[in-house]
Amino acid sequence: MKQQKIEEHLSLYFIMGSANCGNRDPVDVLKQAIDGGITLFQYREKGEAALKDREKYRLAEKLQRVCADAEIPFMVNDDVELAIELDADGVHVGQDDEAARFVRRRMGNKILGVSAHTIDEAHQAIHDGADYLGIGPIFPTASKADAKKAQGPELIKHFRNQEINVPIVGIGGITSANAQEVIEAGADGVSVISAIAGAENIQKATEELKTKLR
Ligand SMILES: Nc1nc(C(F)(F)F)ncc1COP(=O)(O)OP(=O)(O)O
Numbered sequence: 001m002k003q004q005k006i007e008e009h010l011s012l013y014f015i016m017g018s019a020n021c022g023n024r025d026p027v028d029v030l031k032q033a034i035d036g037g038i039t040l041f042q043y044r045e046k047g048e049a050a051l052k053d054r055e056k057y058r059l060a061e062k063l064q065r066v067c068a069d070a071e072i073p074f075m076v077n078d079d080v081e082l083a084i085e086l087d088a089d090g091v092h093v094g095q096d097d098e099a100a101r102f103v104r105r106r107m108g109n110k111i112l113g114v115s116a117h118t119i120d121e122a123h124q125a126i127h128d129g130a131d132y133l134g135i136g137p138i139f140p141t142a143s144k145a146d147a148k149k150a151q152g153p154e155l156i157k158h159f160r161n162q163e164i165n166v167p168i169v170g171i172g173g174i175t176s177a178n179a180q181e182v183i184e185a186g187a188d189g190v191s192v193i194s195a196i197a198g199a200e201n202i203q204k205a206t207e208e209l210k211t212k213l214r
């Protein structure tokens with residue numbers, strides 16, 4: 001059942017784009033994160049130096065192939081056209097992106113993730129066919145310039161107390177030091193960018209995060 005699989009895949013959700021890799025090749029960063037045990041990947045190409053058009057497509061294709069070889073679902077952030085062109089496993093959209101109900105129509109039965117900051121946004125996303133919700137920022141983050149104020153793990157507890165029972169992944173400033181709190185608050189998994197992409201030893205950092213999630 002897709003719903004069940006998604007819950008499984010959400011446990012350690014790595015999100016990355018070229019801007020998060022410093023002078024390292026994003027393909028190598030992804031391979032090391034996969035070797036470290038990530039369960040889901042999202043290609044998120046953001047920032048003033050973000051790749052565009054052919055360059056973006058070519059990197060996305062390479063990252064998709066790395067995920068396919070490792071049987072890790074490949075998600076695309078924001079760019080529904082790219083996701084469809086690549087036949088990606090799914091797409092993640094936020095409140096300022098294309099409306100989830102249209103994305104669901106265009107993506108068919110692919111995985112659809114939606115960011116939600118309020119209970120109303122969560123209900124709307126579920127109504128629009130979201131398979132999982134990205135809830136955050138839980139802790140302060142340096143990976144998203146326009147992030148809202150960090151709400152702490154209490155935000156996830158609040159969603160669960162309000163009977164939001166779909167798969168939830170926490171996002172925002174999550175590291176191996178605080179990941180357990182996010183799971184204890186009721187999230188099915190954690191998503192990270194710099195805790196993995198910014199680590200000295202990517203595979204080790206990923207393995208360490210993974211052990212904290214057991
Ligand atoms: N990219 C994301 N992925 C997740 C996931 F659930 F996958 F962890 N949750 C939240 C976001 C944030 O999405 P959005 O609000 O559109 O901002 P941006 O497009 O800058 O990422």
Ligand SMILES: [Mg+2]
Pocket residue numbers: 077078092093094097
């Ligand atoms: Mg977005």
